[in-house]
Amino acid sequence: MMVVAVVALARSRNLFAVVVLAGAYSFLMATVLVALDAVDVAMTEAAVGAGISTVLFLGALYLCRSEEAKPAHRPLIPFALAVSTGALLVYGSLGLPDFSDPQAPIHTHVAPRYLNDGPQETGVPNVVTAVLASYRGFDTFGETTVVFTAGVGVIVLLRRRRKDKNKES
Amino acid sequence: MSALASHFSYAVTIFLLVAGLFIIIARGNLIKKMVGLSIFQTSVFLLYIVPGKLVGGTAPIVAPGFQVYSNPLPHVLILTAIVVGVATLALGLALAVRVHEAYGTIEEDEILERDAAS
Structure with missing residues (x-):
């Protein structure tokens, strides 16, 4: 279903349909994440990916034209480039550990310590929250800085235009 | 055949990325x-989340009665x-709106044409 959504998305030229499909795609991704036991990530993806992103896209569409122009030439070079990248990645993925292999390096290094000692050290049973807010609090602080910077950038970009309009009128 | 089954998740990830x-x-x-950029991003999310899954495990919320947790x-x-990602998305869309203000279009070809004309 996700594959169908993505293919329809790439082919559709009506940008409104594209945005709605992208929202549906985000919800599908959220359900996949639930199936992969990543409940916190799924909740964020549903709220941010399907909610805020869609609102942002619709806002941008409101300010721009919502119809995409027909491409002037057939996209053969991008297609070849994308396919060759995919082939390279498939070749690379053959060296990766099997799905759900308990002996994979990802399960043997840092994670067991968090899972064993985290609840006692922080008093939070949800290990994701414990790591995010307690062990790696500085990362979360940096993340807030990124969001703040982006917000400042958006305001600077869109405020200039209002001033110009005032000058014109 | 077994390689196909055990690496199916990587195949899905790679398809979305491509x-x-x-x-x-x-x-x-x-x-x-x-x-397209946000689809690329979600494929990277999958690339990270999928190896953390353990079949038979539960979400990493420690509770009595569970032994195996996902990473x-x-x-x-x-x-x-x-x-x-949503921060960069907002910034990119703001830039697109700004380009629309300056050029009256958000099609790359028309923008380049206009740059060549001026």
Whole structure:
């Protein structure tokens, strides 16, 4: 279903349909994440990916034209480039550990310590929250800085235009 | 055959990544490019989350009666990545709106034409 959504998305030229499909795609991704036991990530993806992103896209569409122009030439070079990248990645993925292999390096290094000692050290049973807010609090602080910077950038970009309009009128 | 089954998740990830990459390169519309970028991003989320899954495990919320948990570390990283992703998305869309103000279009070809004309 996700594959169908993505293919329809790439082919559709009506940008409104594209945005709605992208929202549906985000919800599908959220359900996949639930199936992969990543409940916190799924909740964020549903709220941010399907909610805020869609609102942002619709806002941008409101300010721009919502119809995409027909491409002037057939996209053969991008297609070849994308396919060759995919082939390279498939070749690379053959060296990766099997799905759900308990002996994979990802399960043997840092994670067991968090899972064993985290609840006692922080008093939070949800290990994701414990790591995010307690062990790696500085990362979360940096993340807030990124969001703040982006917000400042958006305001600077869109405020200039209002001033110009005032000058014109 | 077993290699196909055990690496199916990687195949899905790679397909989404390639689709996102194709949309970014092939489409001239700036908003469409941003959609492609967010698809590319979700494929990276999958790339991180999938290895953390253990069959028979539960979500990493420690409770009595459960022994096997999925790896919490990629979840934390991807939570950060989602939020940073929406920040870049907002900035990119603001830039697209600004380009629309300046050029009256968000098609790459028409923008380049106009630059060549002036």
